[in-house]
Amino acid sequence: MTDNWYMLTLIGEDKPGIVAAVTKGLFDLGLNLGETSMLRLGGNFTIMMMVSGVLGEEALRGHLQPIVESQGMCLHVDPIRAHLHEHVLPNIQVTVTGADRAGIVAQVTAALAAAGFNILDLESDVAGTTHKPVYILQIAGISELPVERIEATLDPLRADGVDVNVTAIETYIG
Numbered sequence: 001m002t003d004n005w006y007m008l009t010l011i012g013e014d015k016p017g018i019v020a021a022v023t024k025g026l027f028d029l030g031l032n033l034g035e036t037s038m039l040r041l042g043g044n045f046t047i048m049m050m051v052s053g054v055l056g057e058e059a060l061r062g063h064l065q066p067i068v069e070s071q072g073m074c075l076h077v078d079p080i081r082a083h084l085h086e087h088v089l090p091n092i093q094v095t096v097t098g099a100d101r102a103g104i105v106a107q108v109t110a111a112l113a114a115a116g117f118n119i120l121d122l123e124s125d126v127a128g129t130t131h132k133p134v135y136i137l138q139i140a141g142i143s144e145l146p147v148e149r150i151e152a153t154l155d156p157l158r159a160d161g162v163d164v165n166v167t168a169i170e171t172y173i174g
Helices: 018-028 057-070 104-114 147-153 155-159
Strands: 004-013 032-041 044-053 073-079 092-099 118-128 133-142 163-168
Touching (some): 004 018, 004 057, 018 032, 018 044, 018 057, 092 104, 092 147, 104 118, 104 155, 147 163, 155 163
Antiparallel strands (some): 004 073, 092 133, 092 163, 118 133
């Protein structure tokens, strides 16, 4: 029988033991993990993981729901194609800092998308103080354009007081 692949997304208030409970539940069901990303955002813990096994979607959801509820989490399940071992490495890093205001992410990502920049990883944080917050955005992605062209694409944001730094990522394999 062919394995089915699913993307599981879980979110809930952070506490010790979430990863242990969820992964034990998956193991007990005979499921295998593919790629995963797990992190704390604010006071919440977020899990995205690819899993494979012979269970159908409803059976998977039914078996996992009690485990997920015992951890105070919400579960979302999507059937997917795995695309394993197709790791794409970023060639450009964009770092944005500026006064925290609505629209920074939308403006930066729209400019990058217009330049054909494909975002592979995006992380953001707010530093500074309550009275003077500073937004920090780090984006890694792929572009066929050189760094200078990506820089030029983001120039209008600089006029609005946003600090943008674009650098090439050198990847050494071997």
